[in-house]
Amino acid sequence: MSVRTDILDKLMNAVLQFDEKAAIEAAEEALEAGVDPLEAIDKGLRRGIAVVGEKFEQGEMFLPHLVMAADVMTAASKVLEKGIPKEKLSETQQGIVVVGTVKDDIHDIGKNLVAGLLKANSFQVHDLGRDVPISRFIESAENLNAELIAVSSLMTVTMPGQRQLIEDLKELGIRDKFKVLVGGGPVTEDWAREIGADGYAANASEAVKVAKRLVGRG
Numbered sequence: 667m668s669v670r671t672d673i674l675d676k677l678m679n680a681v682l683q684f685d686e687k688a689a690i691e692a693a694e695e696a697l698e699a700g701v702d703p704l705e706a707i708d709k710g711l712r713r714g715i716a717v718v719g720e721k722f723e724q725g726e727m728f729l730p731h732l733v734m735a736a737d738v739m740t741a742a743s744k745v746l747e748k749g750i751p752k753e754k755l756s757e758t759q760q761g762i763v764v765v766g767t768v769k770d771d772i773h774d775i776g777k778n779l780v781a782g783l784l785k786a787n788s789f790q791v792h793d794l795g796r797d798v799p800i801s802r803f804i805e806s807a808e809n810l811n812a813e814l815i816a817v818s819s820l821m822t823v824t825m826p827g828q829r830q831l832i833e834d835l836k837e838l839g840i841r842d843k844f845k846v847l848v849g850g851g852p853v854t855e856d857w858a859r860e861i862g863a864d865g866y867a868a869n870a871s872e873a874v875k876v877a878k879r880l881v882g883r884g
């Protein structure tokens with residue numbers, strides 16, 4: 667087994683075993699071994715938390731397990747994020763982005779990764795947090811003169827909030843002022859098209875690419 671796959675497995679297993687210490691150690695090992703931090707998050711930690719999610723769905727794990735797995739993922743992600751190279755701000759200033767997780771949805775690990783990576787790529791990020799009312803997305807985007815609104819949703823029951831945002835923008839006659847980027851576990855390209863979003867991305871690095879394209883600097 668290669669060093670890389672060994673480390674990715676260690677990250678996955680640390681999440682599955684709710685072992686924060688092991689996850690941080692594996693994250694540090696990943697950085698030392700030169701493993702791409704985003705790959706370590708996606709193919710290591712996220713793979714682990716996906717299994718926890720499946721076991722939860724099948725009734726083999728319960729809410730406290732989700733909480734513990736989320737804590738481990740967050741702690742190890744923080745270590746790995748330090749290894750993400752930052753673009754030089756002055757050279758490539760990107761647009762202003764308002765980011766948040768839709769109302770009634772408290773999942774924010776993925777949203778935080780997207781926000782962090784946009785920041786690392788010189789976007790001016792205003793993170794509204796999680797469980798964000800539609801009106802706050804709109805007010806903030808208007809007040810900050812944002813170019814992009816990036817909305818995360820991790821549950822099928824909260825996905826309609828993304829549609830609502832777009833409908834409200836239309837109703838207010840300001841749909842054309844902002845680009846809307848959607849993402850999160852159950853969100854798909856088809857859903858994005860159906861609700862009339864401007865972009866969709868399946869992970870944080872794709873989100874940066876799409877965001878750059880949407881603000882015309884890709």
Ligand code: B12
Nearest residue numbers: 719732771772773774775776818821822849850851869870
């Ligand atoms: C961790 C977790 C929790 C934690 C969240 C902690 C936190 N601070 O976020 C806690 C324990 C709080 C939690 C609670 C609940 N959870 Co939960 N949770 C999860 C779990 C296991 C992992 C989610 C996660 O963080 N993944 C890792 C990140 C990195 O991945 P990601 O979020 O998908 O993000 C990536 C991409 O999607 C994308 N992305 C994300 N956001 C955005 C935004 C934009 C704009 C773009 C472009 C891209 C993008 O980039 C990210 C990085 O690559 C999932 C299972 C799963 N497979 O998703 C269930 C899951 C989402 N939860 C679920 C449920 C049901 C709940 C609860 C209702 C449980 C309960 N009975 O109380 C509550 C929700 C309460 C609420 N009102 O929100 C269900 C949802 C089912 C559904 N399809 O609707 C899931 C799918 C589990 C399951 N299989 O049943 N949960």
